[in-house]
Structures are given as C-alpha cells and as structure tokens.
Amino acid sequence: MRRQPELTxxxxxxxxxxxxxxxxxxxxxxxxxAIFSARLPLCPAPFLRGEPRPLRTLVFVSGSDSMQHxxxxxxxxxxxxxxxxxxxxxxxxxxxTLIDAGVGNPEHIEAIAQALDGRPLALVLITxxxxxxxxxxxxxxxxxxxxxxxxxxxxxxPLEDREVIAAGDGTLTTLHTPGxxxxxxxxxxxxxxxxxxxxxxxxxxxxxxxxxxxxxxxLSSLQRVRDLRPVRLLPGHGPxxxxxxxxxxxxxxxxxxxxxxxxxxxxxxFETPEGIASSIYRGLPPALVPAAVDSVLAHLIKLKVDRKAxxxxxxxxxx
Numbered sequence: 001m002r003r004q005p006e007l008t009x010x011x012x013x014x015x016x017x018x019x020x021x022x023x024x025x026x027x028x029x030x031x032x033x034a035i036f037s038a039r040l041p042l043c044p045a046p047f048l049r050g051e052p053r054p055l056r057t058l059v060f061v062s063g064s065d066s067m068q069h070x071x072x073x074x075x076x077x078x079x080x081x082x083x084x085x086x087x088x089x090x091x092x093x094x095x096x097t098l099i100d101a102g103v104g105n106p107e108h109i110e111a112i113a114q115a116l117d118g119r120p121l122a123l124v125l126i127t128x129x130x131x132x133x134x135x136x137x138x139x140x141x142x143x144x145x146x147x148x149x150x151x152x153x154x155x156x157x158p159l160e161d162r163e164v165i166a167a168g169d170g171t172l173t174t175l176h177t178p179g180x181x182x183x184x185x186x187x188x189x190x191x192x193x194x195x196x197x198x199x200x201x202x203x204x205x206x207x208x209x210x211x212x213x214x215x216x217x218x219l220s221s222l223q224r225v226r227d228l229r230p231v232r233l234l235p236g237h238g239p240x241x242x243x244x245x246x247x248x249x250x251x252x253x254x255x256x257x258x259x260x261x262x263x264x265x266x267x268x269x270f271e272t273p274e275g276i277a278s279s280i281y282r283g284l285p286p287a288l289v290p291a292a293v294d295s296v297l298a299h300l301i302k303l304k305v306d307r308k309a310x311x312x313x314x315x316x317x318x319x
Contacts, residue, residue, distance in 0.1 A: 066190040067091050067168040069234070072111050074102030076132060079287070082202075082237050086132050089194055089234060090115050091168030097123040099187060099194050100236060101149075103132055104139035113143065120144050123167060125159070125174075126151035127196025127236060128181040152176060152183040159185060177225060179218020180205050191231035198225060199247055200238040204254060206291045209298040216302050219255060222248050255299075262299045263308070263318065271315045273297045 069091050073084035089099040096116055101124055102108045121144040126134055137149055152159040161176035173188040180197045187194040197205055207213035226248045233241035241247050265276040273296040281292040300316050303309035309318050
C-alpha cells in the first residue's frame with residue numbers, strides 16, 4: 001500500500017498573487033517543497049504587484065518511490081527566467097544533492113545552507129551548461145569546498161547517459177537529452193523527472209542554433225522522455241508539470257506549426273532567418289528578436305536535414 005504523504009508547513013513570502021495561488025494549487029498535488037524568497041521585491045517591475053504576503057508552503061515527503069525534494073529559486077528573476085528565477089532542486093538525505101547551480105546569488109546560497117541544516121552539500125548535478133544553470137558553481141564550491149560538480153561531457157567525472165547516481169536518499173538516472181543544448185540532461189527519480197530546460201509551462205523552449213541547439217535532437221529528446229511515461233516533470237523554470245504527456249505533445253504540435261509557418265514564409269519569398277522571424281514574430285520586443293532569429297535558424301537547419309530546404313550562404317529556399 002502506498003504511504004500517504006506527510007506534511008509540514010513553512011512560511012515564506014512572495015509579492016505575486018498568482019504565484020501564491022499557483023503554489024498552493026501545486027502543493028496540493030505535488031511532492032515538491034516550494035520555498036519562495038522574501039527578496040522577491042527585487043524582481044523586475046512586470047512581476048511586482050502589491051506588498052509581500054505570507055505563503056503557507058506545504059512540505060511533502062513523497063508517498064511514492066520518489067525522493068523528497070526541495071525547490072530553491074535561484075533569485076535571478078528576469079523576463080527569461082521568470083519571477084523567481086531558475087529552479088534549483090535540493091535532494092536532502094545521505095548524499096545531499098543540488099540539481100543546477102543557479103547564478104551564485106547570495107540569498108540562494110544562504111537558502112541552500114538553511115535547507116541543509118548544517119550538513120555539507122555533497123553533489124551538484126548540472127542539467128546543461130547555460131549560464132543561468134552553472135554560474136553559481138564557484139559560489140557553491142566556495143561555501144562547500146568538498147562538493148562534487150558533475151555535468152555531461154566535461155569535468156573530471158562527466159555524466160554518462162543512463163548512469164545511476166547516488167543522490168539524496170536514493171538514486172537518480174541520467175538521461176542525455178540534447179537539443180536545447182548539446183550537453184542537456186534530465187535526471188529520473190522513479191516516476192518523476194528533473195527536466196532542466198526540456199519543457200516549461202507558460203512558454204516554449206528556445207533552440208539556440210548558433211550555440212549548439214539542434215531541433216531534430218530536441219524533438220527526439222522530447223519523445224524519449226515521453227516514452228518513459230513520467231508522472232511529473234520538475235523543470236528548470238516555472239511550476240511543476242503534473243501532466244507531462246499533454247505538455248510534451250503540445251510542444252511537438254507547436255514545433256510542427258512553427259515549421260509550417262516557416263515554410264509559408266519561404267514560399268512568400270523570405271530568404272533569411274531575420275526576414276522570416278520578422279514575418280512570424282510580429283511586435284516582438286527588440287530584446288527577444290535575436291532568440292527568435294536563432295529559433296528560426298534551428299527550424300531551417302532541420303528542414304535542410306529533412307531535404308525540404310537548401311542553403312546558399314545566408315539565403316534559404318525550399319527544395
């Protein structure tokens with residue numbers, strides 16, 4: 001018989017009413033522990049509404065085969081990372097393990113220390129090498145000098161696909177899921193999957209073609225994770241995903257729709273990633289235009305691999 005989750009309560013603060021509602025709803029059905037920083041007034045203006053208010057956070061000890069995990073926002077809020085910044089996930093236990101390192105924000109480092117309650121951090125697992133996920137490594141290593149940092153394809157002990165790693169009070173299985181980045185990995189814990197930047201709620205994942213992003217690999221990685229039938233995804237940004245198959249299917253449909261838009265743009269005579277992006281992403285804030293162009297380029301490269309388009313310098317046409 002499955003053990004019922006145990007609950008305790010923690011009081012923290014957030015300025016965002018919707019976050020309060022979402023967090024309460026997520027905690028009602030999630031094994032996550034959501035800890036929101038009292039420093040949220042430092043968030044960018046679009047996320048500020050009202051005064052900080054207490055948030056009763058339910059701390060769940062999972063009743064399934066999954067381990068206890070604690071959500072510690074990295075306090076690097078932005079348009080890209082969301083109102084609480086990156087998600088980092090702490091697995092306490094025999095081998096205290098942090099998934100992703102954040103950016104080294106002092107409040108984040110202190111939150112990790114408080115959650116560890118005097119125990120040293122043993123291991124940091126990096127989902128991929130983008131700056132918002134790894135820039136906190138020096139600060140973490142300075143606080144816990146004996147910590148081991150592991151990521152796919154680099155370091156003294158690089159992660160390997162399907163490697164089983166002692167973490168928390170159990171084990172995690174590494175799953176290499178390239179596409180968003182060449183070194184991107186997910187970590188499986190029973191029916192739960194720490195999925196980094198594979199998917200997120202409330203937006204799509206950029207495939208940065210000029211920085212190693214590969215749309216064909218990304219779609220294969222989505223399918224690989226879907227085939228495992230996880231019951232929950234714990235992403236690097238945004239709320240916990242309790243309906244993985246539905247969300248992944250929506251991502252795949254979105255990419256197919258975007259590909260169709262790009263084909264129509266090519267048919268209309270647009271020949272460059274910049275021109276195609278301007279025809280599709282109308283009214284996009286200037287700061288987001290480079291990412292849109294990079295995403296279009298990723299689609300064009302996939303069309304080329306699929307023999308549906310060809311490239312002549314920076315000009316693209318359909319076959």
